[in-house]
Amino acid sequence: MKERRPEPSSGLHGLGRDAGWTVATLVVSSGTYVFLAGLAVRSLGKVGFGVFAILTVASSVLTLVDFGLGLTITRATAQSRSGLTEHDPSALRDLVFIANGAYAILGLITLAIFMTAAFFLPSIGGIELKELRLTAALIGTALALSLGTAGWPAVATGARDFKWLGIATMLGSISNAAVVVGSISKIGMAALGLGQLAAVLSSRTILGFRLKSSIDWFRMRIRRPSREGITQVGLVALPLLILAGAGRVIELTDLVVMTSFVSVSATGSYRLGSLLPAQALSFLYKAYDVAFPRLAGASWQDQEDSIRWLSKVACYLGGLGFTWMILSRADAIVLLAGGQDLLAEKILLIFGLVWLANIPAHGLALLVIARGLQSRLVPLVIGETVANIVLSVVLVKVIGPAGVAAATLVTLGISNLRILPALLRSELRAPASFMLWCGLVPAAAGALAAMASLATRALPSPALRLGAGGALAILAASVFGALLTGPSGRSRLKGMLAR
Secondary structure, three states, rough: OOOOOOOOOOOOOOHHHHHHHHHHHHHHHHHHHHHHHHHHHHHHHHHHHHHHHHHHHHHHHHHHHHHHHHHHHHHHHHHHOOOOOOOOOOHHHHHHHHHHHHHHHHHHHHHHHHHHHHHOOOOOOOOOHHHHHHHHHHHHHHHHHHHHHHHHHHHHOOOHHHHHHHHHHHHHHHHHHHHHHHHHHHHHHHHHHHHHHHHHHHHHHHHHHHHHOOOOOOOOOHHHHHHHHHHHHHHOOOOOOOOHHHHHHHHHHHHHHHHHOOOHHHHHHHHHHHHHHHHHHHHHHHHHHHHHHHHHHHOOHHHHHHHHHHHHHHHHHHHHHHHHHHHHHHHHHHHHHHOOOOHHHHHHHHHHHHHHHHHHHHHHHHHHHHHOOHHHHHHHHHHHHHHHHHHHHHHHHHHOOOHHHHHHHHHHHHHHHHHHHHHHHOOOHHHHHHHHHHHEEEEEEEHHHHHHHHHHOOOOOOHHHHHHHHHHHHHHHHHHHHHHHHHHHEEEEEEEEHH
């Protein structure tokens, strides 16, 4: 099938169609992930779930290249289709081919590393060694296949084919759940690794055939890259690799510090408490990041105007969602884990504040990456990572297990709300006012709307309180948001959500 080029679009008009598929995908994938986490806690216990969390987080360090190469591919694909004269489609497609080849090589390396590591893996948390090594081998195989073909979702994102990207991802999540539910009672923890492998196989097969039929220049085979091409991809992807690596290192070291200074059981509670805020943030960012292909192909003025508007919307929704989650944390943990867990409740509270402070910074990071200036963020995230590791060790000794999460709140809060705006003062009009009017004020307004959920406190069960409280908060936010945006804001929002 001949590739269909998109019609030129203005700003964010029509973004709702792409965001709708992304949101539907997230509902299925995030819901599946939360369901499987609860099933794992109930079936394996908090110790078993904590061990699996360590394996998956350790393995995710190897996927940090996905962020660097993936955004390189998405940006190049979007710019090759933008129609702007400053972009050379042929050169940009060469970047895509080179990055896809790098992914394939990294997938093979990952497979070799995990197969070797699984053979020498020692016993952790009293889990049977055979089960532990089988789980690690399955996780490694799934990760290698996912990493080797990770350029395919990036091409689909750059081409704004969110419909088929969503279909493939949702079917992968359903495959994961079906395999785990059917096998966890028989093979224990290894069922979680087998489910991940089933998800990757099903989703990538569907997406690969879709891209081959819809984009005439897409190729599954690897092309031999030139030295100049490798250099160009490296210059673009390396700073993005460092940015992604910093977040993964913080996540991994938090679990290592918790396991080393407290216990494996505390690691399970930590992971449980951070799960819902992390999934909510992923939900919001995936919908937010749908705009990235449009930003990459837009003028600088349009980029900044779009980011200011999107940050207001995202921060309002973040204030609503995270405040409701914090107010309902006890009920959420009871439903997820089957009982009360005070440490998990504390971790959920802290991470709700952490990710709320991160939302306006995410918009600024998207703006910088869309302009190809991501190297300016590298010193900041390196310093942030080092400070977080040191502070985690200090605070876990001073205030206990919650100190690990508190360290993340302190370091990210200072970095995102104070240092980042100053760092980008030459790239953004009035960066301090951006953080105030596009970040803190909308977030506070959303938090105020979430207070409506407190009216459901007297209901008899956690499920009823969560459901009714969430519905009431959304209703209040809809009315409050309509009043705050005014006629021009409502008109822009309607345009953004148009088909």
